[in-house]
Amino acid sequence: MQFIAIEIRRTETMRFVPIGEMSEIAATGRSLVTTNPERAKIILGVLNACPPDEARRLILADRLIFEAYSAPGRHDAASIIANEMRRKLPESDGVMYQSTKKAIALNIAMRPSSFLSKCQVIAGLAADVCKIGGVAKCQIEGVEPILAVDRQGLFVWSGTKQAHTQIPAFPTPANHDHISAP
Numbered sequence: 001m002q003f004i005a006i007e008i009r010r011t012e013t014m015r016f017v018p019i020g021e022m023s024e025i026a027a028t029g030r031s032l033v034t035t036n037p038e039r040a041k042i043i044l045g046v047l048n049a050c051p052p053d054e055a056r057r058l059i060l061a062d063r064l065i066f067e068a069y070s071a072p073g074r075h076d077a078a079s080i081i082a083n084e085m086r087r088k089l090p091e092s093d094g095v096m097y098q099s100t101k102k103a104i105a106l107n108i109a110m111r112p113s114s115f116l117s118k119c120q121v122i123a124g125l126a127a128d129v130c131k132i133g134g135v136a137k138c139q140i141e142g143v144e145p146i147l148a149v150d151r152q153g154l155f156v157w158s159g160t161k162q163a164h165t166q167i168p169a170f171p172t173p174a175n176h177d178h179i180s181a182p
Contacts, residue, residue, distance in 0.1 A: 002155070004146070005123040012118035016108060017085055019097040020066030022047065026059045032098045033106065070100045070107075082109045093118065121149050126157060 008014055018033045022043060025031060031039045047055045068077040085095055094110035110119075128142030148156040 002126050003124060004121055004155075006115065006119045007122045008119050014093040014110075014114060014118055015091065016094050016096040017089060017092050019069050019081075019095050020062060023059045023063035023066065024098070026055075033096065066097055069095070069097050069109075078109065086111055121146065121155075124155065128161075 021032055025040045025043045026047060029040055029044070030037075031043070033039070047058065050058065065081055069081055071077065082095055085092065092111070093114035094108055096106050096108045099105035099107050124146030126144045126146070142161050144161045145158050146155050147158050150156055
């Protein structure tokens with residue numbers, strides 16, 4: 001497993017396609033992406049401006065894409081959809097969709113080039129095993145911290161593994177000569 005924490009650089013803006021947004025707003029009147037009720041009103045206005053059959057098809061297609069994206073163990077379908085969205089919407093930085101495991105969480109599949117140009121890795125680790133302990137903490141075994149990200153976007157690992165830890169991530173060293181510059 002690899003756990004990477006990234007941060008969007010303060011000078012950058014990112015655009016994500018929200019998968020499942022139209023179908024959620026049509027069903028509940030609420031947005032998955034924001035708590036701002038005006039967003040839901042705008043999407044409802046767009047759907048209401050469409051002929052009813054077309055609006056139903058849009059809502060159904062959005063729901064089917066969301067279900068394909070969020071289905072446990074179906075990363076092959078999500079990969080195909082993400083690739084098609086990258087191809088057809090080159091101005092977007094990726095897609096986002098609601099987590100099926102945690103109701104308030106959003107999952108993001110980011111375009112690799114956007115990750116390299118607009119974000120920085122702030123922490124990362126690789127682990128052999130992650131078990132949920134009795135106090136709902138993730139117990140991670142075989143932990144190897146990330147040292148840097150090279151200019152091709154590949155992770156540079158430390159090569160040293162710890163036997164056991166409950167620390168979720170290790171900060172990357174500042175000013176490492178392999179970390180890619182913006």
